Amino acid sequence: MKIRFQIRTLLAMLILFASCEKDNYTAPKSILSGRIVYNGEPIGVEYNQVRLQLWQPGFGKLAALDAQVDQGGSYSALLFDGSYKMVFPQGRGPFRTIQKDAAVKDTLFVNISGNQELDVEVMPYYMIRTPKFSGGENKVSVTLKLEKIITDVNARDIERISLYINKSQFVSRATNVGVTDVAGSEVKDLNSISLSTNVPALAPLQNYVFARVGVKIKDVEDMVFSPVEKVAL
Template structure:
């Protein structure tokens, strides 16, 4: 009987010790903001682009990934403290690995992060006539030497819309488009979307400097 009591006490001590070790505080602070160029949000493929956060003295010396939503916004839960933010490569903007942004996070902290995209898409507007959708837009060269590789019109019945998630994608002839000049194209609305009340539309373009497209904001168009 005495051995049973001792064993039970040891087992209970192990359980309580384990619970104590697992009882860490959760991050209570939030860092949020927008990826911007020239004061305007930069739109991307959802969770394709990311920033890196580093904290000096962190035991594992690992970065914290900050994923960017398709509208260019981001939000990450953190502990209060000082962090270094890095704009990495592989995104539709220039990497700035040696130009870090120091952030003091305290509670809810807002920070817009400026980037330099290789190209931009501006002045997008859409009109519908019957089963056709007309899109007006302009592609601008920001970084000298950037060349236009691909341009698409995407459609979907969902606001989450990009190269990988869409109900329809039509490639536009790149040779007919030029930097800095207004463009106007007409595409057919697919049959499975023609009877819908609305469709979400988005234009994406890729420069020769990036594997990722830069996008316009997804816009809801009444049919």
């Protein structure tokens, strides 16, 4: 009985010591933030779908730290100071990454020492231009243009164009109260595209919705989006 008591006491002391050691670790305090951009212009994406990965070699088991990209194209990550490799997961994002050379490919290297801002330049398949929203009579409409950015052997066709509306500022495939899709095959002129969608009965009642346009590219999972806009009804 005495031996069992001593073992329990020893285990409790070890747990307490480990807890104190854990509490004594310095917490990360440097923020790396920026935007995903094309020629300095932010690229809109779907909330919580696109992410950057940051790798810091030399700290035990190598594992990626994820930095989610918000729907406006911005990201941020709380990090320890040090050197990191920054990459996009394979096949993610409505864009192609830019390869600097054959050695590093599309990996970005960043040294963190205090807060830092870093925009990540990419090549989108398409950019949404001049979206103009209007509302009234329980309907939201939009006109827009599409610019095809990648035109070489890596070019992709449009699968569909979608107009999404929602009660809140989070507007996407997963969060909407109304959507209208137009197949890419029906688009005859990228400089003249229009869509409209009906607004359902909203509870509680509100005289506005939030809207944005999304473009689905063939064989690309993530869509490119226009900025979210508040539309009066």
